[in-house]
Amino acid sequence: MDWTLYQQLDRLRRQQGALLDALGLGPAEASFREVFTAPGVSLRRYGSGEESGPLVLIVPAPIKRPYIWDLAPEVSAVRRCLARGMRVFLVDWQPAPPRFGLAEYAARLIRDCLDAAGAARAVLLAHSLGGLFAAIFAALHPERVRGIALLAAPLHFGADARVFQAMVAGLDIDALPDALPGSFLSAASLLAAPDTFGTERLADALASFADPAAWRTHLQVERWALDEFALPRRLVAELATRIVREDRFARGTLRIGRRSAAPTRLATPLLCVVDPRCRLVPPAAVLPL
Numbered sequence: 001m002d003w004t005l006y007q008q009l010d011r012l013r014r015q016q017g018a019l020l021d022a023l024g025l026g027p028a029e030a031s032f033r034e035v036f037t038a039p040g041v042s043l044r045r046y047g048s049g050e051e052s053g054p055l056v057l058i059v060p061a062p063i064k065r066p067y068i069w070d071l072a073p074e075v076s077a078v079r080r081c082l083a084r085g086m087r088v089f090l091v092d093w094q095p096a097p098p099r100f101g102l103a104e105y106a107a108r109l110i111r112d113c114l115d116a117a118g119a120a121r122a123v124l125l126a127h128s129l130g131g132l133f134a135a136i137f138a139a140l141h142p143e144r145v146r147g148i149a150l151l152a153a154p155l156h157f158g159a160d161a162r163v164f165q166a167m168v169a170g171l172d173i174d175a176l177p178d179a180l181p182g183s184f185l186s187a188a189s190l191l192a193a194p195d196t197f198g199t200e201r202l203a204d205a206l207a208s209f210a211d212p213a214a215w216r217t218h219l220q221v222e223r224w225a226l227d228e229f230a231l232p233r234r235l236v237a238e239l240a241t242r243i244v245r246e247d248r249f250a251r252g253t254l255r256i257g258r259r260s261a262a263p264t265r266l267a268t269p270l271l272c273v274v275d276p277r278c279r280l281v282p283p284a285a286v287l288p289l
Helices: 003-022 077-083 102-117 128-140 162-169 182-192 194-208 212-225 233-245
Strands: 032-038 041-046 055-059 070-072 087-093 122-127 145-151 270-273
Touching: 003 182, 003 212, 032 087, 032 102, 041 102, 055 077, 055 102, 055 128, 070 077, 070 212, 077 087, 087 102, 102 128, 102 233, 122 128, 128 145, 162 182, 162 233, 182 194, 194 212
Parallel strands: 055 087, 055 122, 122 145, 145 270
Antiparallel strands: 032 041, 041 087
């Protein structure tokens, strides 16, 4: 594998993203302040600080930047939560050392963010890989979670998650670089699910073109898709083996340190949003858990 090629593609995609920013298609995020930083993460606090509703911690996927949750004023889960008086925090993943794995992403860093937010318990909102991290955290620390909402988050692998199986099938764990380039993950996704990552995006472009607002949102999402993030070697290796190939979380055999992360330890209301048409995270990759 020529990882240098993918690193160059990362730089090219960042340049494409900068061009779209210059055209006014970058994110229009709500104001926030950084209230905590540590290797691998920073914590954002939104709002005026006068909100008194439930504390919500948003856990994005670490593969791309987190502003998909706050893309523009009219397309923003963050602003909708604030409008309902919630205290909104967001985990902003940062470059991490190659030794960081599930113990950091699905346990320590989320716990540290809750501590920094002053939250004994919180509602977790998460999507994609971030949803997997949130679910594992809730199984490890059920006393810290009062509710979970997961959007298109794969929880059960094996035959019911064919796309993920295809993505890791030819992955040589021993040959991984310290940081896996984001463009490699995008290429692997496209090869494993060309309909989801290719055809459907084109169809959305065609369907949106006649509506200026929809077309602008489409282009903003495309810009976000270019804002990729490299993942540390250990995290990729553990996801490929312990999660995808061995399906330890759904089987109840996943352990993080000395703690069990079995689904039977989930002790909080759990909402999973699934799309029956989605091939990446079909209902069969969620509902068994």
